Amino acid sequence: MARRANVHWWRLGFAVITLLVAARIFFTRANSILHSHPALLITLILVVAGASAVAWTSVFALPRRGSPPTDEADAAGMPDDADAPARPRSRWRPVIQGIEIVGVLLLLASLLYRRPAAASDLAIDAMAGTAAVTVTDSTTRIELRPTGTARPTGLVFYPGALVDPRAYVPNLTPLAAAGYPVVIIKLPFDIAFFDLNGAYSVMDANPQITRWVVGGHSLGGVAASMVAGGSDPRVHGLLLWASYPSTSLADRTTLAVTSISGSNDGLATPAKVDAAKVKLPPDTQYVVVQGGTHSFFGDYGEQSGDGVASIAREDAQRQIQAASLDLLERVDTAT
Numbered sequence: 001m002a003r004r005a006n007v008h009w010w011r012l013g014f015a016v017i018t019l020l021v022a023a024r025i026f027f028t029r030a031n032s033i034l035h036s037h038p039a040l041l042i043t044l045i046l047v048v049a050g051a052s053a054v055a056w057t058s059v060f061a062l063p064r065r066g067s068p069p070t071d072e073a074d075a076a077g078m079p080d081d082a083d084a085p086a087r088p089r090s091r092w093r094p095v096i097q098g099i100e101i102v103g104v105l106l107l108l109a110s111l112l113y114r115r116p117a118a119a120s121d122l123a124i125d126a127m128a129g130t131a132a133v134t135v136t137d138s139t140t141r142i143e144l145r146p147t148g149t150a151r152p153t154g155l156v157f158y159p160g161a162l163v164d165p166r167a168y169v170p171n172l173t174p175l176a177a178a179g180y181p182v183v184i185i186k187l188p189f190d191i192a193f194f195d196l197n198g199a200y201s202v203m204d205a206n207p208q209i210t211r212w213v214v215g216g217h218s219l220g221g222v223a224a225s226m227v228a229g230g231s232d233p234r235v236h237g238l239l240l241w242a243s244y245p246s247t248s249l250a251d252r253t254t255l256a257v258t259s260i261s262g263s264n265d266g267l268a269t270p271a272k273v274d275a276a277k278v279k280l281p282p283d284t285q286y287v288v289v290q291g292g293t294h295s296f297f298g299d300y301g302e303q304s305g306d307g308v309a310s311i312a313r314e315d316a317q318r319q320i321q322a323a324s325l326d327l328l329e330r331v332d333t334a335t
Helices: 009-035 039-059 071-076 093-113 121-126 165-177 198-205 219-228 270-279 313-333
Strands: 133-137 141-146 153-158 182-185 211-217 235-241 256-262 285-289
Touching: 009 039, 009 093, 009 165, 039 093, 121 165, 133 165, 141 165, 153 165, 153 198, 153 219, 153 235, 153 313, 165 182, 165 313, 182 198, 198 211, 198 219, 211 219, 211 313, 219 235, 235 313, 256 270, 256 313, 270 285, 285 313
Parallel strands: 153 182, 153 211, 211 235, 235 256, 256 285
Antiparallel strands: 133 141, 141 182
């Protein structure tokens, strides 16, 4: 008599859900994932491979000892072990299954959370560069180089959390056009804390640049402030875009600092920026873009939790660029 195969339905179901989630993340953010740090792409590939293996073994699972034989075994005349004593059900099986379910749910939530905010069409077009700026896109960074004479002062930039690094090219291109090389770090999973040493790698790779400003947007600015708070003599300035430091830099009196924020920012709110002023040097320059929001510092669309702008994006970004350029000029001309 035909017997039913030993299919692990709950594992098969979770494997299929995992495959669907991974597919949704990739196909809705394929362009961003393929042009960002490869960590997320590699993770998705591993998740798909693992989920596929689980699905396969769930469908073609071997019968347990004491389970009915399959039709194939009957046809082959294999001995029937149905009379053999069945193994007792482990008391830990529900616990193990619960841990597996929780682990899968955490994995899915983590993957969905790490889906990056896509760069706008304007930002993608800016990757072509201009007559004054050459843009080079590599695996771990985006470099904006002046086509003319480059100054000995440069900017290394940490993107905001979960933002396609290309989103910052339009706002940073005018700085490179003025002669200041700019390097945008591509971060693992688009989180600055996963590559805090990225700025040092950039500085080591560019010995011709003798003075550096480290900067960043939002969480990227926090990472930049940690680098600026170190003892590397090549760091002379800190550029904060809608951000503030996590530790005090108040005693770094030789560090040139500019903090640029938006009055309508719903994330790095004016109150948070004001509260962090005690952590910055006394001569820090503060620039508030009236009507500006958190997402105006990059070109990636609107951001959840952000405020409502009362100024045009182009006008706000001109102010951001001017204040950033002023900091680079101060560092470049300092004695």
